Amino acid sequence: MTTCIKIAHLFPELLNLYADQGNLAVLAKRAMLRDIEVSITQVKLGSQLDLASIDLIMLGGGSDREQAVVGKELLRYKADLQEAVDAGLPILAVCGGYQLLGSYYELANKERIQGLSLLDFATIAGPNRLIGNIAIEWLQADGSPTGKTIVGFENHGGRTHHNYPALGRVLQGHGNNGEDHFEGIQYKGIVATYIHGPLLPKNPHIADHLLQKALRYRGFFEPLSVLDDELAFMAHNAMLNRLGVSMMMKEK
Amino acid sequence: MVFKRQRIRSTSYLALWFGKLVYFLLRVAGKQGTSLPGWLLWRIRPSLLQELLQQLDQCVLVTGTNGKTTTTALIHAMLDNTKDPWITNRGGANLIQGVLAALLQHVSMSGRLLAKNAVLEVDEATFPHVMTRVSPTLLVVTNILRDQLDRYGEVDQALTLIRQGILLHPESQVIVNADDPLSASLGIDRELTYFYGMSVTPHHDPNRVEVRDGAFCLRCGHELQYEGFIYGQMGYYACPSCGFARPTPHFTGVHDDVKKNLQVTETMHQAESEVYSFYAPMFGIYNWYNLLSAIAVVRVLGSSPRILQDRLKNYEAPTGRMQTFPGSPQKILTLIKNPTGANSVLRAIESDAEQKSICFTINDDDADGRDVSWLWDIDLESFVTHTICQTYYCAGTRALDMALRLTYAGIRRDQVEVIDSLEKIDLVTKKAQGKVYILSTYTALYKLAAQFHEAQRSKAVQRS
Ligand SMILES: [Zn+2]
Numbered sequence: 001m002t003t004c005i006k007i008a009h010l011f012p013e014l015l016n017l018y019a020d021q022g023n024l025a026v027l028a029k030r031a032m033l034r035d036i037e038v039s040i041t042q043v044k045l046g047s048q049l050d051l052a053s054i055d056l057i058m059l060g061g062g063s064d065r066e067q068a069v070v071g072k073e074l075l076r077y078k079a080d081l082q083e084a085v086d087a088g089l090p091i092l093a094v095c096g097g098y099q100l101l102g103s104y105y106e107l108a109n110k111e112r113i114q115g116l117s118l119l120d121f122a123t124i125a126g127p128n129r130l131i132g133n134i135a136i137e138w139l140q141a142d143g144s145p146t147g148k149t150i151v152g153f154e155n156h157g158g159r160t161h162h163n164y165p166a167l168g169r170v171l172q173g174h175g176n177n178g179e180d181h182f183e184g185i186q187y188k189g190i191v192a193t194y195i196h197g198p199l200l201p202k203n204p205h206i207a208d209h210l211l212q213k214a215l216r217y218r219g220f221f222e223p224l225s226v227l228d229d230e231l232a233f234m235a236h237n238a239m240l241n242r243l244g245v246s247m248m249m250k251e252k
Numbered sequence: 253m254v255f256k257r258q259r260i261r262s263t264s265y266l267a268l269w270f271g272k273l274v275y276f277l278l279r280v281a282g283k284q285g286t287s288l289p290g291w292l293l294w295r296i297r298p299s300l301l302q303e304l305l306q307q308l309d310q311c312v313l314v315t316g317t318n319g320k321t322t323t324t325a326l327i328h329a330m331l332d333n334t335k336d337p338w339i340t341n342r343g344g345a346n347l348i349q350g351v352l353a354a355l356l357q358h359v360s361m362s363g364r365l366l367a368k369n370a371v372l373e374v375d376e377a378t379f380p381h382v383m384t385r386v387s388p389t390l391l392v393v394t395n396i397l398r399d400q401l402d403r404y405g406e407v408d409q410a411l412t413l414i415r416q417g418i419l420l421h422p423e424s425q426v427i428v429n430a431d432d433p434l435s436a437s438l439g440i441d442r443e444l445t446y447f448y449g450m451s452v453t454p455h456h457d458p459n460r461v462e463v464r465d466g467a468f469c470l471r472c473g474h475e476l477q478y479e480g481f482i483y484g485q486m487g488y489y490a491c492p493s494c495g496f497a498r499p500t501p502h503f504t505g506v507h508d509d510v511k512k513n514l515q516v517t518e519t520m521h522q523a524e525s526e527v528y529s530f531y532a533p534m535f536g537i538y539n540w541y542n543l544l545s546a547i548a549v550v551r552v553l554g555s556s557p558r559i560l561q562d563r564l565k566n567y568e569a570p571t572g573r574m575q576t577f578p579g580s581p582q583k584i585l586t587l588i589k590n591p592t593g594a595n596s597v598l599r600a601i602e603s604d605a606e607q608k609s610i611c612f613t614i615n616d617d618d619a620d621g622r623d624v625s626w627l628w629d630i631d632l633e634s635f636v637t638h639t640i641c642q643t644y645y646c647a648g649t650r651a652l653d654m655a656l657r658l659t660y661a662g663i664r665r666d667q668v669e670v671i672d673s674l675e676k677i678d679l680v681t682k683k684a685q686g687k688v689y690i691l692s693t694y695t696a697l698y699k700l701a702a703q704f705h706e707a708q709r710s711k712a713v714q715r716s
Contacts, residue, residue: 016629018623018625019625019626019627019628019629021628021629022625022628022657022660025628025660026660029660131622132622133622153622153623153624153625155623196623196625197623197624197625198625198628201628201653201656201657201660202653202656231652231655231656231659231665232656234652235652235653235655235656238652
């Protein structure tokens with residue numbers, strides 16, 4: 001029987017701020033190269049989200065206005081989403097998508113964009129936007145280092161504080177809030193981050209991490225075969241170099 | 253009758269002379285086209301902008317998100333003549349300092365503008381500053397397409413700024429793009445407004461996944477329905493909910509690829525229509541839009557098509573707007589700065605059946621946009637299924653990001669070649685067969701243009 005996973009891209013018509021189709025292209029290509037079938041469903045506003053058939057959710061970022069629309073729309077599914085998250089459904093949430101997982105995003109004018117409260121944290125707008133290239137050290141869920149880095153671009157006004165395991169430790173850049181030197185969240189199946197660029201092309205190890213999670217969620221446990229990622233790591237290392245980060249990624 | 257000032261205020265003389273001195277010194281130092289004197293004047297004497305603009309008899313403003321530079325150059329080429337010179341700001345110097353620098357070159361020491369007409373390209377953010385200081389004879393909006401900056405919601409912002417500027421001057425004539433729902437919304441139900449649009453067989457290719465930011469009705473928020481797309485959000489649209497729809501153009505263009513001409517059907521005065529055609533050697537649908545809007549401008553100003561056809565023959569493309577450098581291989585340099593612009597350039601390249609390579613030169617300085625996410629919004633996937641390129645070269649600070657993007661679009665790794673410095677582009681692309689299209693972001697563009705000019709010059713010297 002062929003190995004097959006289903007990815008849901010939530011509201012691509014609204015949450016398309018940071019070229020998230022780039023992330024999907026990477027997931028699909030890397031699966032295809034391993035003879036894993038991938039189907040990507042675009043869930044648009046007003047259409048039905050059938051969580052039972054989904055193995056991975058991609059939730060991108062949009063403007064504040066669009067984020068509010070999506071937050072409202074997704075509230076219908078809150079109970080189902082919570083159940084799926086608890087069961088380990090992999091979710092890649094970037095920027096606005098990250099903020100939506102929490103309880104709210106408070107704007108500068110104190111207005112609150114309601115989140116889904118799938119996780120217990122909140123985001124509050126800071127006085128300025130945190131913008132620029134970023135490099136972090138990827139951490140294990142227990143907080144110990146993986147020896148691998150993640151690079152990309154961040155651009156967010158919100159400051160997020162939380163008590164979950166972070167995706168990584170900031171080597172260069174701002175991260176969750178520009179204060180505690182942590183970036184993102186890793187919790188059960190969730191990978192949430194402010195890093196885009198998009199995230200996955202230059203970080204193929206994170207793409208594989210997500211694919212592996214999705215496969216396990218579907219019930220496939222074979223390890224992923226190794227791909228030729230020379231170009232991806234050249235681009236990855238060029239960014240580390242530019243940021244003056246000495247830790248280098250080696251090809252697997 | 254409005255009092256028309258003939259010269260600047262006496263209190264502005266010192267600033268003007270200082271500006272002219274700086275301009276003169278820069279010229280002596282061999283620097284041209286810099287807007288430094290304009291920048292200084294705006295700092296020390298901001299009222300000069302108004303004092304100069306108000307001396308104009310005819311003032312044409314060109315704004316919008318894409319195509320301003322080419323459109324301005326086309327209008328200038330069709331209007332400027334020795335008897336009646338037109339002032340313009342060349343090469344995309346579309347901020348206040350660029351406008352001031354252009355005017356400064358035509359002011360006498362006594363503060364009188366020596367040329368009385370101007371066609372000025374104005375950046376969306378600069379637009380309100382200019383509109384509060386002058387009542388333009390005519391104003392043309394090229395289009396309002398998604399820019400990399402929209403990532404901060406600036407499309408809405410640009411639209412708002414342009415709308416507010418237009419509202420200040422109900423007496424000005426306005427020309428807008430009927431095919432772009434965002435631009436068209438600026439002109440609907442407005443007096444003294446003319447629309448232009450293309451009559452083409454619109455594509456209905458389900459494989460094209462371009463960004464369509466204008467796809468929602470500005471009046472009621474409902475999703476617009478399209479009978480066909482032309483490019484970006486442009487096409488034949490209508491709102492099923494409130495009736496907002498593409499207005500009937502006063503200037504309709506049909507482009508003939510083979511004859512390389514643009515036929516225009518003009519119905520400015522309802523009664524009868526007039527048909528004339530222009531030789532249009534430039535290619536790419538976006539360039540035909542630029543030409544069509546430029547023709548609409550000069551026709552509304554009252555020039556005859558005959559004169560315009562003649563003057564257009566002397567038109568040269570501005571830097572990086574499909575600028576051709578002869579040689580072997582021939583190089584064609586073009587600016588890309590956002591997905592919609594890049595997609596339309598790629599469409600133009602698709603229509604070229606000859607042997608070709610592409611060199612993407614991607615920098616990430618402030619003027620380019622530091623975030624290169626937009627590379628992933630370019631519809632390369634459909635490009636590679638529609639055309640064949642020999643080699644894809646990648647240069648600039650983000651050459652590797654671009655190379656990676658290309659391989660994910662299905663291009664073989666051995667077809668992608670990374671060039672590690674801009675200086676080497678000339679040498680490395682020597683081996684390319686056919687043409688090389690060079691698609692460059694802003695900060696690399698002028699360096700490359702200078703480099704290619706220099707290479708041509710030294711070759712000419714060798715030959716003689
Ligand atoms: Zn409507």
